[in-house]
Amino acid sequence: MDGGERVAEFRLVALLGEGGMGRVHLARTASGRLAAVKTVHEHLAAEPQFRERFRRETLAARAVAGPFTAAVLDADPDAVRPWLATEFCAGPTLAEAADALGPLGAGPPAALGAALAEALASIHRAGLVHRDLKPSNVVLTRGGPKVLDFGIARRAADETLTATGEVIGSPGFIAPELLTADVEPSPAADVFALAALLARLTTGRAPFGSGPAHQVLYRTVRGEADLDGAPTPQWRAFLASCLAADPAARPTVAEVLRWCSERFPAEGAWWEREPAAGLIRRHEERVAALVEAMPTTGLPRPATPTAGPSRPAPPTTEAPRTAEAARPATPTAEATRPAEAPPTAEATPQTATRTATAPQAPLPYDGLPRRGPARRRLLAFGGAVLVAGAGVAGATLLGLTEKDDPTGPAAAPPPKTRRPRGRLLWTRATGEPGHTAAVLRHASALLVADAAAVTALDAATGAVRWRYPARQVTAVEPRGDLVFVLRSGLLFTPELIALDSRTGNRRWKAVPVRPIRAAGSTAPDGQSGYLAVDGALAVLVSYASDASQWAKRSLGDRPWRAYGFDSRTGKALWFHEGTRAAVTGVHAAGGRLAVALAPPTRSGAPAEKPLFVLRTSGAGPEPEPEIPGGGPYPQAHPGSRGTRYYATGGRIVALDLATRRSAWRRTLDGAPAVTPTAAGGLVHAATPGRVEALDARSGRTRWSRTDVGRLSGGDGDGPSPVAAGVLYATGPEPGPGAKAGEGAVWGVHALDAVRGRPLWSAPVEATGPISAAAGDGLLHVYAGGTVQTFTGPDAS
CATH class of the missing domain: 2.40.128.630 (Lipocalin)
Known part of the structure; x- marks a missing residue:
């Protein structure tokens, strides 16, 4: 692996992702330890004020040491391209774990709360306040949670470089005193965020609700935390005290640690047992497979050299900062599932072109062997995670291509994807803006049940057939x-x-x-x-x-x-x-x-x-x-017949309804929704960042795409609609490097349900959650009180 570009002692191996602040590279030290190296964009490094901010971030991160915080390995804020190297932490974020595993009982949050309180104590001992503790900033590893992202941590007594009145934090987790008064952030603000995080994981929802940021912030200041569903009355009272509006009324971090430690479960920490341990294990195995597939000779040319002239980086759109968008979602099969056939160019449309044009590059992740090296080999490498702990938003794993090879010519940018544009047939305002609705087709009618009425529309024209007021x-x-x-x-x-x-x-x-x-x-x-x-x-x-x-x-x-x-x-x-x-x-x-x-x-x-x-x-x-x-x-009871497909906790189960015996089981990343019945011999599973087709008999993956994600059918919780051989999904605008995920919604996409090939796409005007229904070649999308109906470009 000689001859590759370096940042100090770190040899850059692959570009993991990019955000508005910089790029994150997978790197390796001389001893073979893996690390995440963050380099700052050139135009930001030229700004003295930003460089000072980066220096502060570096000092903040290096000052923190503890078993539950991501360690900084090295940094140089004064380099031509400032950089920061941190350890990798193998596992899902707490946001992903919550989506996959559901609300926690009474024991798990005690172990989690104790570990996070210890992490905050180590941060506060360094004279810092984290200021942005939330589920997506905590990675769950086999050794416990690891708190990430000290990019906005600051010394409580320091003058900040932020503008007067600027508030840093995340809606739903930021303390009310930081919203209503010009006060310095204190450790009490981190206690508030910790309690909001625990409430989210125990009740299954944010304590101050969801929706537009200004509404969440208003409820944080004026409302009362919603703690219904807390595991016990004691937990409810404890969380309420931590979420008190008056920071002086909240318990200290030491008191939080003591309270949680006294309730530590006798059977051990939550992350050491199934199903959490299995979720962590699957992340480790994916990273181990990635390391196994790395080239043994030559290194990719990093996009951001540490010195010398360079071409400006191409403009990018910052990816959403979620674990689902930050990693390749590859399913792992249950032991009882038949072995998968290797993907073909036709079965993996997203990767076929790249594989054909870059024969010397490692295979895209979907082409990796399903059984990678053992976890002990991964741990020998020093551990790795697909979410960088260095504060770059949205680290997205990218496959290497010819243009990454320093010995070869730079490849021309791939041509823009030309995809037929679907037609907007009609729109109709039916409900109250900001509310969700259930939509479903019945014969030639579209039924819309919103907060005020059940309305029947003519599916082809949008004309109102009837409206029955009912709340x-x-x-x-x-x-x-x-x-x-x-x-x-x-x-x-x-x-x-x-x-x-x-x-x-x-x-x-x-x-x-x-x-x-x-x-x-x-x-x-x-x-x-x-x-x-x-x-x-x-x-x-x-x-x-x-x-x-x-x-x-x-x-x-x-x-x-x-x-x-x-x-x-x-x-x-x-x-x-x-x-x-x-x-x-x-x-x-x-x-x-x-x-x-x-x-x-x-x-x-x-x-x-x-x-x-x-x-x-x-x-x-x-x-x-x-x-x-x-x-x-x-x-599944004696009166039923046929086979039905269920998704529970990331697992897809094919169940014979009469005998209640499973034909096969699959474990998929995230918390996918699955079509309950087969169509064309396939069932379709989808998460916000991935859609795939599974063989209805064996559960094998027939095709998979990551440029589209789940378009919720029915009431917004159902699987992606499939009708007449067409599967409908949502995602970003078609183009090179398009990756679906939370926040990456540009519009809707129609796919061939059997082959996964794109048929047409169309932008959607939506300001909130959307739900959809399909039939007769039409796609109906409900968003923000309005139904938008699309059809293919060749439809009459």
């Missing part, structure tokens, strides 16, 4: 000439409404009313509900939600109940009362009603998720044997 709609189910609408919420018990699909006129309305002589509890029904339809039977299931501590206190010991109605007339047919349990899903088919339950458990106890089955085809409802552990798969 708190939680489910819409069209069947034949009826559209069933379920309303439920905290203000009233659920109600089921049947509308005429042609006119929107109400056919009938039903509410939970138990028969006078029915045995069972006298407690009222819960305010949450589910809807299921099976031919002539419509079922309403009511239950008391366990979504928050407030709900538990206010709703009490209420059982779940099921009410059967004649789907044509609304006549009450039968009633069944269950036990005290939350309901997570229902399904009706083949004369059975399956109810997925989540019974209450003691804090720390394993959650039981049975599937209750009720035979409904006889004279009255008759319970059948309960299916232990069947709650996550409510469609």
Whole structure:
């Protein structure tokens, strides 16, 4: 590997990523240790004020030492191109772990809180305040969490180089005193951020909500933290004290460390056990495979030499600072899955051209062997992570090509991708800006259920066919000439409404009313509900939600109940009362009603998720044997037939519904959504930064793309729409180096569902979350209260 470019003792191996501040290179020391070397863009290095900021960042990072902070190996802020070298930390960010694993119980956050409090203590001992602690700035490694990014850390007593009144931090994690008063950041601000981080991981949502930054900041200053769903009342009280508006009322870092340490789980740290340990292990194996594929002779020419003249770097768009955008998402198979066939040029359209033009370069990551070197070999290299801890936003792994070879001629930039542009057919404002909506196709109509009404539009023209005013709609189910609408919420018990699909006129309305002589509890029904339809039977299931501590206190010991109605007339047919349990899903088919339950458990106890089955085809409802552990798969019961595909915690499962046996299992990076049924022999899985097609029989990857990501179907939580052999996705504008991910949405893309080849693309005007539905060659996108409908360029 002689002859490559160097930064001091670090030999640059590959360009990992680039942001607005500089570039991050994978590098190696003389001893073979891997490191991340950040070099500053030339135009920024020429600015004295920025160079001083970089010097401050370097001093801040080098002053911190501790087991839970990323170590600085070396730096030179006075070089022609200032640079900073840090260790790599193998593992996902906490943001990625939260997406993949879901909310934590009572034990894991204690271990995590103790480790992060210790990290903050080491930062504060150096006279610094981090000021931007958040899930994406913490990497979860086998040795525990590692706090990254001291780029904005500063000494509490120093004069800053920021403008007067400038606020540095991230909405949802920045302390309110930094927003409302001209005060110096103190360690109490980091305590606030730590509590917001723990609240996000334990409840599954940010304590001050989501949405536009100004709204989150307003709630931070004026509102009260939403801690519903905290693992225990003690955790809720502790987090509330750390999130107090008055910094003097918050506990100190030492008190946080003591409180969390006293609750450290007896079974050990959360990251040492599955499934977190498996998530870390998969990251390690990907990095080990990357190292294994590095060239053994010659080195790529770095884009930013440390001295001498150089061509200006081409303009780039700063990538989003998320772990999902910062790493290649490559699936790892379960041991029971058949071995994958190697990708072909046709199966991997994103990499075929690059591989063909650069035969001497290492294969793109999708072409690496699935079984890389063991983790012990990775650790011998010194460890590596695909998220740099040096403060450069959005480090994106890039494959090496001919132009990176210092011995060969510089390659001409690849031609811009020419992709047919889809046509915007019509737009229609249907809802309130800023709200989400469920959209679905029914015959030639598009149904839109937003915060105020259920609206039927003509799918081809956008004309309003009918509008039924209804708030708190939680489910819409069209069947034949009826559209069933379920309303439920905290203000009233659920109600089921049947509308005429042609006119929107109400056919009938039903509410939970138990028969006078029915045995069972006298407690009222819960305010949450589910809807299921099976031919002539419509079922309403009511239950008391366990979504928050407030709900538990206010709703009490209420059982779940099921009410059967004649789907044509609304006549009450039968009633069944269950036990005290939350309901997570229902399904009706083949004369059975399956109810997925989540019974209450003691804090720390394993959650039981049975599937209750009720035979409904006889004279009255008759319970059948309960299916232990069947709650996550409510469609898998004796009345169902066929195969259905589920995504849970990053795992795709192909399940035979009648036998409840899995045909295959796959583990994919991130938290993908998957199409529930196969089309053309394929199922499609998608995350914000990746779309791939899996063989419906074996689970093998047929094709995969990273320039497009998930376009949520239905209510915004469903899989990407697939219709008539076309899969619809979202992502950045087509072009060289286009990478999908959070924040990289330019528009929508239509792909050949079988081959993954792009068909057309179109920009979308969207200021928030979008949901979509497809049919008859049309794609309907709901965003910000407006429906936009697209069609292909050749469609009439």
